[in-house]
Amino acid sequence: MSRELMQENIVKAQQEIDAKKEIVKNGKMRQHYHFMAQTGWMNDPNGLIYYKGKYHFFFQYNPYYGFWDCMHWGHAVSDDMLHWEYLPLALAPSETYDNHLRGGCFSGSAIEHDGKLFLMFTGTANNGNGFEQTQCIAYSEDGIHFEKYEGNPVLTAPEGVPSDFFRDPKVWKHGDTYYMVCGASRSNRAQALLYRSKDMLHWELFNVLAESRGEWGYMWECPDFYPIGDKYVLMFSPMGAGERTVVYLVGDFDYETGKFDYHVNGEIDWGFDYYAPQSFEAPDGRRIIVGWANAWDWMPFWKDWGPTYQEGWCGSYNIPREVRLMEDYTLQFVPIREIETIRTDAWQKENMVIKQEKAIVKAGDGVSFECKLTVDLEQTDAEQLKVVLRCGNGQQTVCTFDFTKSIMSVNRNHADGWSKGVSESTLYLRNKKELDVHILSDQSSVEIFTNQYRNNHSLNIYAGSAQNQTYLCSCGGQTVLKKIETYGLKECNR
Incomplete structure (x- = not known):
């Protein structure tokens, strides 16, 4: 009966999507090359995996309207992470452990096991004892149609961890054992709990992988753990850590003890709209991460949710980024090279001097474009x-x-009549001869990368298509650009 109920709920949701998708896709704020759902609300990336020759993106999804509510898992596949085919929803609330209006099938991950595609997700319910979060399993023979495991939930919160602070499992395999990291909070201290299993169904708590002593907040949402080079990376979105929305830690991991010893930390993105990134390995070995191009703090539940909500949708994903390890063990986050396949209208200029007067830059249609520039710091005497x-x-x-x-700062206070805030970060200039800047603009977002892709700002802006001019100017002297190149970026989503 429960299997039938999930399928009924998926059919019901699909009817809602089909009834609205043609209207929603014509919204003025719809992105051109960033991933979005067809209708409704979308948040965390889930279950990112390359499986049977396709990139699979699952995502937290409310197909009914453009704000957060009872969570489903949407599903889409792609050959290049830019052009997408939407598939039937993978999961819908249907069980006592996930069927609640303010709950549902929360975030999780995917892995291939015994020739099947397994999903591990957080079921959230409220049976009169507050929100109860448990870890659950679903699986599929074809990678499209899923069935929830009859023995769900496979994990409940351990002693000392509140049941509403136990979520977002990320699973991987090492040797013949499966491992999973899960976000938790104990005594108001954030933790990443490490579990292990031989069969993906029966799990034991192995160790506390890492925890906050207060400096990284009281709860880690969407933790992810993966090897890169000869190191391991733990990344998470901390709650209660001020402006920090995505933190990474680099260090050494011992599979014998299940303990992570980190010695480098950093920010994946300093902008207002980058949250809950999840990683996966591409078939060529690249470690790719994808983040939700939003954050919770600007989203009041009691008033207007902004321009996209008015169009029947809310949420997109930032451009996928390749994670690279630097010699000093900091990380780079480089936009995937596939973006080069949608470039058009190339323009470039070398040895360009920027003074106080506006220097107009031609960049595609001025809405969906890419801009890369290199500042000659030795020849530059400008203050800004x-x-x-x-x-x-x-x-x-x-x-x-x-x-x-x-x-470095990005000011969107005058971007669109709605958005607010100035994001800010340290600009690393010591002993540097040049500064690299890489910008990706879309209909309702800008992503700016600098300092060799280690200092990044992603922000949503809801600017109309008539806002299509780009210019540069210097203050207190002149800026010398070794090179500037721009491209228009073709539409992928219609």
Whole structure:
């Protein structure tokens, strides 16, 4: 009966999607090359995997309307992580452990096991004892149609961990054993709990992989753990850590004890709209991460949720990024090379001098474009370089590189009449001869990478298509660009 109920709920949701998708896809704020759902609300990436010759993206999904509610798992496949085919929903609430209005099938991950595609997800229910989060299994023979395991839930919160702070399992295999890291909170201290299993169904708590002493908040959402080079990376989205929304730790891991010893930490992104990234391995060995291009703090549950909600949708994903380990054990987060396949209208110029007057930059249609520039720091005597994006109708987004104070900032207070905030980070300039900048703009987002892709800002801006001008200007001197190149980016989503 429960199997039939999930299928009924999937059919019901699909009818809602089919009834609205043609109207929603014409929304003025819809992205052109970033991943989105067809309708409704979308948040965390789930179950990212390359399986049977396709990239699979699963995602937290409310197909009914453009704000968060009872969670389903959406599903889409791609050959290049840019052009997508939407498949039937993978999971819908249907059981006592996941069938609640403010619960559902929360975040999780995917892995191939015994020739099947397994999903591990957090079921969230409320049976009168507050929110209860448990870890559950679903599986599929064809990678499209899923069945929940009859023995669910396979894990409940361990002693000392509140049942509403036990979620987001990320699973992997090492040798002949499966491992899983799960976010938790114990005594108001964030933890990443490490479990292991021989069969994906029966799990034992192995150790506390790592924990916060207060510096990284009271709860780690969407933890992920993976090898890179000769090191391991733990990344998570901390709750209660101020402006930090995505932290990574690099160190050494011992499979004998299940303990992680980290000695490097950093931010994946300093912008307002990058959260809950999940990683997976591409068939060529690249470690790819995908983040949700939103965050919870700007989303009040009691008033207007912004321009996309009015169009019947909310949420997209940032461009997938390749994770690379540097010699000093910090990490780079480089936009996937597949973006080069949708480039058009190339323009470039070398040895360009930027003064106080506006230097107009041609970049595709000025809405969906890519811009890469290299600043010659030895020849530059300006105090600041301003990169002004999506200008028009008296509105603009301003990225400032302050060479005297070593600060990078992105100001969206005048971007669209709705968005607010200035994101800020340290600009690493010591002993550097040049500064690299890489910008990806889409209909309702900008992503700016610098310092060799180690200092990144992702922000949503809801700018109309008439806001299509880009220019550069210097303050307090002149900026010398060794090279600037721009491209238009073709639409992938319609």
